[in-house]
Amino acid sequence: MTTQLPPCLLWSPDDRRPLEEYQTGVPRWCVGCGDNAILTAVQRLCRDEGLAPERTVFVSGIGCSSRLPHYMRAYGFHGTHGRALPIAEGVKMSRPDLTVFVTTGDGDALSIGAAHWIHALRYNMDLTVLLHDNHIYGLTKKQVSPTSPLGTRSNTTPKGSLLPALNPLTVTLGVPNVSFVAQAVDWIPEVLYQIVLAAYRHKGTSFVRILQRCPEFMPGMFDPWVRDPSRTLLLRHEKGIALSPQVAGTYRNQREHDPRDMAAAREIASVDDPIPVGILYHDPDAPRYEELRHGGAIRTAESIRRGLEAELDTFTIWPDP
Amino acid sequence: MTTVACEAVPAARSRRLIDEHVVEIVSDSGEGAQRCGQSFAAIAARSGLGIWTVEIIPAEIQPPARSVAGASGNRVRLASRPVTNGGDAVDLVVAFNEQVLRGRVEAGELRPEATILLESAWANDRDPQIAREYAETREELLSHRYRLIDLPMEAESRTIVSDPRRGKNMFALGVLCLIYGLDRRLAREQIAITFGKKDQAVIDQNVRLLEAGWAWAEREVDLRFELERMTVTEPQVVLNGNTAIALGILASGMEICAMYPITPATSASHYLTDVFERVGGIVHQAEDEIAACAFAIGASYAGKCAVTITSGPGLSLKQEGIGLAVMAEIPLVVVDVQRGGPSTGQPTKPEQGDLLAAMFGSHGDAPKVVMAVSGIEDCFYSMITARKIAETFNTVVVVLSDGSLATAQQPIPRPAFSEEWLASPADQSPVPGGGRPYDWDATTGLIRRWIPGQPGGMHTITGIAHDRDSHVAYDATSNEEGLRHRSLKLAALQRTLRTPRLFGDDEGDLLVIGWGSTKGAIEEAVSRLRAEGHRVSALHLTFIQPMPSGIGDILRRFRRVVTVEMAWADRADDALIDDESRRWSPLAMLLRSRFLVDVDCWTDVSGRPLRPAAIHDGLLPKLGPA
Numbered sequence: 037m038t039t040q041l042p043p044c045l046l047w048s049p050d051d052r053r054p055l056e057e058y059q060t061g062v063p064r065w066c067v068g069c070g071d072n073a074i075l076t077a078v079q080r081l082c083r084d085e086g087l088a089p090e091r092t093v094f095v096s097g098i099g100c101s102s103r104l105p106h107y108m109r110a111y112g113f114h115g116t117h118g119r120a121l122p123i124a125e126g127v128k129m130s131r132p133d134l135t136v137f138v139t140t141g142d143g144d145a146l147s148i149g150a151a152h153w154i155h156a157l158r159y160n161m162d163l164t165v166l167l168h169d170n171h172i173y174g175l176t177k178k179q180v181s182p183t184s185p186l187g188t189r190s191n192t193t194p195k196g197s198l199l200p201a202l203n204p205l206t207v208t209l210g211v212p213n214v215s216f217v218a219q220a221v222d223w224i225p226e227v228l229y230q231i232v233l234a235a236y237r238h239k240g241t242s243f244v245r246i247l248q249r250c251p252e253f254m255p256g257m258f259d260p261w262v263r264d265p266s267r268t269l270l271l272r273h274e275k276g277i278a279l280s281p282q283v284a285g286t287y288r289n290q291r292e293h294d295p296r297d298m299a300a301a302r303e304i305a306s307v308d309d310p311i312p313v314g315i316l317y318h319d320p321d322a323p324r325y326e327e328l329r330h331g332g333a334i335r336t337a338e339s340i341r342r343g344l345e346a347e348l349d350t351f352t353i354w355p356d357p
Numbered sequence: 358m359t360t361v362a363c364e365a366v367p368a369a370r371s372r373r374l375i376d377e378h379v380v381e382i383v384s385d386s387g388e389g390a391q392r393c394g395q396s397f398a399a400i401a402a403r404s405g406l407g408i409w410t411v412e413i414i415p416a417e418i419q420p421p422a423r424s425v426a427g428a429s430g431n432r433v434r435l436a437s438r439p440v441t442n443g444g445d446a447v448d449l450v451v452a453f454n455e456q457v458l459r460g461r462v463e464a465g466e467l468r469p470e471a472t473i474l475l476e477s478a479w480a481n482d483r484d485p486q487i488a489r490e491y492a493e494t495r496e497e498l499l500s501h502r503y504r505l506i507d508l509p510m511e512a513e514s515r516t517i518v519s520d521p522r523r524g525k526n527m528f529a530l531g532v533l534c535l536i537y538g539l540d541r542r543l544a545r546e547q548i549a550i551t552f553g554k555k556d557q558a559v560i561d562q563n564v565r566l567l568e569a570g571w572a573w574a575e576r577e578v579d580l581r582f583e584l585e586r587m588t589v590t591e592p593q594v595v596l597n598g599n600t601a602i603a604l605g606i607l608a609s610g611m612e613i614c615a616m617y618p619i620t621p622a623t624s625a626s627h628y629l630t631d632v633f634e635r636v637g638g639i640v641h642q643a644e645d646e647i648a649a650c651a652f653a654i655g656a657s658y659a660g661k662c663a664v665t666i667t668s669g670p671g672l673s674l675k676q677e678g679i680g681l682a683v684m685a686e687i688p689l690v691v692v693d694v695q696r697g698g699p700s701t702g703q704p705t706k707p708e709q710g711d712l713l714a715a716m717f718g719s720h721g722d723a724p725k726v727v728m729a730v731s732g733i734e735d736c737f738y739s740m741i742t743a744r745k746i747a748e749t750f751n752t753v754v755v756v757l758s759d760g761s762l763a764t765a766q767q768p769i770p771r772p773a774f775s776e777e778w779l780a781s782p783a784d785q786s787p788v789p790g791g792g793r794p795y796d797w798d799a800t801t802g803l804i805r806r807w808i809p810g811q812p813g814g815m816h817t818i819t820g821i822a823h824d825r826d827s828h829v830a831y832d833a834t835s836n837e838e839g840l841r842h843r844s845l846k847l848a849a850l851q852r853t854l855r856t857p858r859l860f861g862d863d864e865g866d867l868l869v870i871g872w873g874s875t876k877g878a879i880e881e882a883v884s885r886l887r888a889e890g891h892r893v894s895a896l897h898l899t900f901i902q903p904m905p906s907g908i909g910d911i912l913r914r915f916r917r918v919v920t921v922e923m924a925w926a927d928r929a930d931d932a933l934i935d936d937e938s939r940r941w942s943p944l945a946m947l948l949r950s951r952f953l954v955d956v957d958c959w960t961d962v963s964g965r966p967l968r969p970a971a972i973h974d975g976l977l978p979k980l981g982p983a
Contacts, residue, residue: 061828090812093659098820105817106829111809112817113658114829115651116681122648126655126663127809129639130613131783134659134809152651155644335612335637341774343636344608351594352771353403 058082058089060109070222070248071100071168075107077229078137078166081236082110092135095124097149099175101141101168101248118149121156121165125325128161132326135236138165143173146182146204153204157211159325160240166232167204167243170250171257178253190253205305205316208243209298215240215322217301218315221247223262224287227270227313230277234315240322247311261311265289271304271314287313372538372583377407377436379444380537382529383461384453385422386415386429389526392551393451394431395766396530400539400547402595402768405586407436409877410597411443411966412764414705423487428457435537437585441732441877443765445970447471449536451508451529454479455494462498472504472580474532476525478511506578508532513573517565527563531570537582541571592771598736598762598874599625601769602692605740606664607632608772610779611690613663615641615652620704621763622668622694629666646671650678650691657687658818659809661780662747664690664740669698669711672718672755679753680719683843685818686795686804688747688754690740695759697964706964707760709873709923712943715755716902724844725753727902729873734769735899736762741778748780750846751806759923761966762874788814793825797838802845847903854900856907861887861894867980868915870956871922872898872944875967879921882972891980901947909952919957919979920945921972926960 058079065071082092092110096102098117105112111134115123124138145153145167156163172190173179180190180197183204187196208217216238220228228246235242249258261267265286271293272279284290289310293300295318304312333339382397384390391412398410411432420427434444446468452458452475461467475498479491498505514521514528527548534544545564552560596604602625606614614633616626630640643649649665656663667675672693682689697703698710715727726746730736736758743754788807794816795804807814816827822839824830860880867886871879876897883895896911898904912918926942927934941949945958959975961967 088812089815091810093809094817095655103829106819108817109815111815112819113655113685114817114819114821115654116677116820119647119651119678119681122643122651123655123658125641125648126613126615126652126657127659128655129641129652130656130660130663131809151644152648155648329639329641331637333637337776337779340607340610340636340779341776343632344604344772344774346635347604347607347632348594348771351596351600353399353589353593353595353768355589355591 052086053083053089055079055083058109059107061107063107064103065100066252068249068251069100070170070246070250071104073222073225073228074139074166074168074246074248075104077225077232078104078108080229081232082108084233085236087135091133092137093124093127094137094139095120095127096139097141097144099141099144099173100170101139102144104139118144118147118152120144121149121152121163124163125156125159125161128163129326129329132162132330136163138163140165140167142167142169142171142181142183142204146202154207154211156241157208157214157243160213160215160322161324161326162239162241164232164235164242165244167245168248169204169245170248170254171201172250172253174250174253203305203308204245206302209302209305209317213322214243214317215319216242216315217305217317218242218244219247219311219313220244221258221261221268221311221313222249223258224268224283224313226280226283227277230279231315234277238318238320240320240324267310269304269310269312271312271316273315275318276315372581374583374585377434377440377444377584378448378537378582379446380433380435380533381413381430381447381450381461381466382433382526382533383413383428383430383450383457384526385427385457386417386419388429388453388522390430390453393526393530394433396547396551397533398431398433398766399550399595400534400543401433401435401537402593403543403547404539405589406584407439407587408595408766408768409434409440409443410766411761414764416705423454423456425456425460425463428460435584438587441767442881442969443761443966445968450474451533452476453510453525455491459494467503469502470504472506473498474506474508476511477507477509506580509573513569514566517569518562524563524566527566528570528573531567531572532574532578534567535571535574536578536580537584593768594771595766595768596733596737597764597766598730598733598758599694599764600628601733601736602666602740602758603629603632605737607636607638608737608774608778609741609744610661611664611740611744612638612661613641613653613656614639614666615643615649615656615663616666617643617646617649617671619646619668619671621696621760622666622671622692624763625666625692625694646674647678650675654678654682654687654689657682657689660783662688662690662744664692664744666692666694668694668696668704670701672711672714676718679725679755680721680723681820682753683719683723683725684820686751686806686843687818688751690743690747691753691755693755693757694763695757697962703964705760707874707923707966708962708964709757709759709875709943710925711757712872712901712924713946715757722840722844724847725755725902726750726847726850726900727755727757728900729757729898730762731873731876731897731899733762733765733767737769737772744780746850750850751804752843752846757873759874761923765966783808783810785810787812794818794827795823795825795839797825797842800845801849802842803849851903851906854903854905856905856911857896857898859894859896859911862892863894864914865892865894866916867891867893867976868912868918869893869895869976870898870918870920870944870948871895872901875921875923878967878969879972881969882976885969885973886976893976893980898944901944904951908948909954912948912952912954912956917957917979917981918948918954919959919976920948921967921975922958922960923962923967924960925962926958
């Protein structure tokens with residue numbers, strides 16, 4: 037129907053590109069910024085999955101998180117604040133053959149782009165959405181964000197924020213047709229990588245909230261969790277992510293959780309301490325908007341002409357013979 | 358039946374030859390006056406008459422029954438020549454109740470000597486208040502010069518259908534066909550077309566109603582009009598503006614339209630959805646206007662040019678996306694079917710208030726192409742032109758239509774499809790080494806855009822100031838380079854535009870300039886002025902940004918210049934208004950600033966499509982001393 041190109045069906049290990057082939061530019065994030073860990077995980081993913089850089093698109097909005105496409109050697113669309121998701125939806129609708137990632141932040145996705153966030157989950161298009169959640173506006177220099185904990189002192193809340201934080205996981209899990217919800221933290225890179233990998237492999241909108249440190253404006257924010265592994269709840273399941281012995285040995289606070297179990301997912305999501313890490317919900321069968329919309333017919337000049345003529349026929353006054 | 362003539366009316370069954378008539382059919386919402394009017398117009402067009410129809414739409418979906426503001430229906434201008442606008446006052450009206458009729462009378466829609474065919478069933482309504490209202494209004498109407506004919510639609514239809522509310526519109530159609538001498542066979546055929554999706558029994562019943570109306574009028578009405586017919590030699594299509602836009606989108610090869618429901622634009626998307634269901638393509642109803650614009654931009658970025666369709670408030674919301682597409686140089690077609698503004702304004706009424714917003718609405722310097730459709734045919738072809746310009750220049754093309762074209766119908770020559778209308782397939786060839794994504798051409802500002810899938814072309818586009826590599830760049834040189842080249846593209850396009858042709862002589866006392874939907878009405882008004890001996894010409898602009906060359910020369914060949922627009926301009930005689938405080942209408946302001954010519958304006962914001970007589974009368978004082 038629309039411009040469709042057959043995805044490459046064959047892949048041989050020779051096609052593997054080194055990590056450097058997915059890298060470009062020098063990230064301008066602060067030292068210690070969690071965005072660096074996310075970038076590394078994504079670059080590793082591209083390498084390991086052998087993604088063709090020319091067929092991979094990173095779409096972002098505005099904010100620190102949204103600079104990520106500039107550091108990927110792939111196609112990128114650094115859009116406007118809050119609008120990464122609808123831009124990415126348009127890309128995917130017009131080119132289902134492309135692999136599309138969305139990188140966004142807590143201000144970008146959950147505040148100015150909140151409407152798009154909710155609806156993107158409903159559309160369930162095949163997008164891998166990475167929510168860099170540092171609980172603060174960084175690029176605009178420290179304003180309270182929807183996920184800032186109650187009492188957060190910022191330039192717009194000098195006496196501390198007045199409202200409880202939004203929980204993006206519970207909201208996400210409340211949207212019909214949601215198909216993949218996971219939470220990762222930037223300080224456990226191996227698990228972050230595994231989660232991003234699972235998200236990428238899922239066909240549908242994969243929503244990954246990544247708790248991300250902002251040493252500049254939220255120094256020490258996650259220190260209690262970084263220092264105390266027991267305050268991380270690692271979700272474990274045969275259908276979940278692979279855990280190395282090192283990780284499993286360090287993070288012993290674990291819970292068996294079937295990602296198909298929505299009720300349990302919502303219960304897990306509603307607790308923020310310990311921080312649940314892993315795949316909360318996964319429904320591989322949720323319908324995808326781009327598939328529902330594409331009829332499969334290829335448009336040609338001839339089919340357009342025929343369609344147009346048929347439409348015009350219904351409005352035509354023919355001269356009497 | 359009673360035929361009451363308030364003045365002596367020649368009661369002859371012979372047909373009176375007329376050049377044109379404006380006919381209205383009005384009812385409560387849902388009683389089928391619109392269907393009656395559309396069918397009547399279609400039959401007239403097939404008979405070889407020039408037609409133009411205007412929908413009469415109440416603002417509410419179901420306004421209270423029998424309310425003055427609730428008129429729903431159709432205005433049909435019939436003529437023995439092609440017509441380009443809805444004409445002036447109404448010559449004949451069929452009203453399903455006296456309250457909707459009152460609304461039309463009070464709005465000054467009727468000629469003083471108009472013929473009124475009024476449903477008479479209300480006289481015996483069970484509700485005494487309704488019967489009294491009816492009687493009072495009828496008396497009131499009789500005190501004027503109208504010719505009033507009692508029309509027993511309900512009583513007569515009841516012999517055919519159990520619920521006359523669902524059928525008297527076709528009875529009325531039969532009456533109109535008889536009065537205007539339209540072919541009964543064509544009328545029957547039209548009913549088959551109108552009800553084509555229903556079963557034969559429905560078609561048969563409506564044909565019986567049509568025949569009943571015809572027979573009743575033949576028996577009871579002393580009124581016959583005859584219009585000379587044109588010979589139809591080429592196939593024509595009867596389209597409204599929004600349908601023409603949708604068909605134009607199909608014909609342009611665009612495949613994705615993203616929209617959000619808004620009046621009066623939405624019907625274009627409705628129809629396009631229908632078409633795309635059959636032909637392929639996607640109309641995406643986004644969660645909001647911003648998302649619709651962003652979705653279209655994403656689609657355009659990665660593949661063929663996409664379109665987003667909206668009306669005024671939606672244009673405001675899309676401005677950030679429009680700015681992004683301009684900045685990142687992504688093709689995009691934005692259709693704005695204008696309505697009364699600001700804010701929610703008058704959703705169902707036409708206005709041309711969005712011109713400056715379309716040109717300058719985004720923050721910063723965001724040069725984009727703005728063109729306006731001047732008629733139904735233009736609605737179709739402008740989509741093909743807009744798509745081509747958007748893709749060639751990698752920029753945004755805003756196409757302005759308005760509510761007066763959205764639902765107006767007119768026969769136009771049937772378009773003959775050409776493959777050249779279509780967008781090329783997305784380029785997926787490898788990018789040769791050494792090129793940069795924004796290698797602006799120094800003269801034209803044009804770039805060669807690389808899209809996802811092209812090996813070697815990987816880059817990240819951004820709405821942030823960027824250099825030729827598309828890297829974020831805040832240095833003064835990069836910023837200025839981007840601004841300069843994006844602006845140059847408009848100059849490059851300008852060089853390809855033809856100077857619009859004058860309607861009338863090359864010089865004179867008054868030049869009337871318009872843009873958009875008003876072309877037909879303006880030229881008709883100017884024709885009348887010229888026929889009266891005035892040295893008046895008209896110029897109509899399709900491209901407003903960039904404006905074609907040669908306009909300034911034309912302006913200077915006339916003693917006075919005035920724009921005619923459906924937009925606000927301060928009234929020159931208001932106490933506080935003088936040349937220094939006056940806010941001019943949009944086009945007048947643009948022409949004044951660009952050409953340093955003292956351009957005046959005459960504007961109308963009545964919310965009605967512009968009428969030739971109103972323009973004529975408005976222009977007379979602008980002629981100045983001879």
